[in-house]
Amino acid sequence: MRNYYVSKRTEPDGSHDVHHNQCIFMPHSANEVIYLGKYEDCNGALAASREHFEATQGCFFCSYECSPKNPEHVYSQKETFRTIDGK
Numbered sequence: 001m002r003n004y005y006v007s008k009r010t011e012p013d014g015s016h017d018v019h020h021n022q023c024i025f026m027p028h029s030a031n032e033v034i035y036l037g038k039y040e041d042c043n044g045a046l047a048a049s050r051e052h053f054e055a056t057q058g059c060f061f062c063s064y065e066c067s068p069k070n071p072e073h074v075y076s077q078k079e080t081f082r083t084i085d086g087k
């Protein structure tokens with residue numbers, strides 16, 4: 001189980017990144033993140049993050065399996081992300 005957080009920072013694509021507490025890319029200030037809770041993997045955390053922000057995604061580095069940049073991840077909200085490796 002890991003502690004997961006969602007960043008309050010809006011990414012250029014309009015979404016918010018979900019990180020676990022050991023990620024070096026998580027914002028350092030507690031004011032910049034919302035604590036989501038303990039989860040086995042990023043899937044539960046991602047679901048919880050949607051209660052705070054409409055568009056969220058797993059961090060590419062710490063939650064790769066939930067990142068839209070992972071071509072195997074079926075991302076329901078933003079189909080366009082899947083085209084990165086989809087050609």
Ligand SMILES: [Zn+2]
Nearest residue numbers: 019023059062
């Ligand atoms: Zn991360």
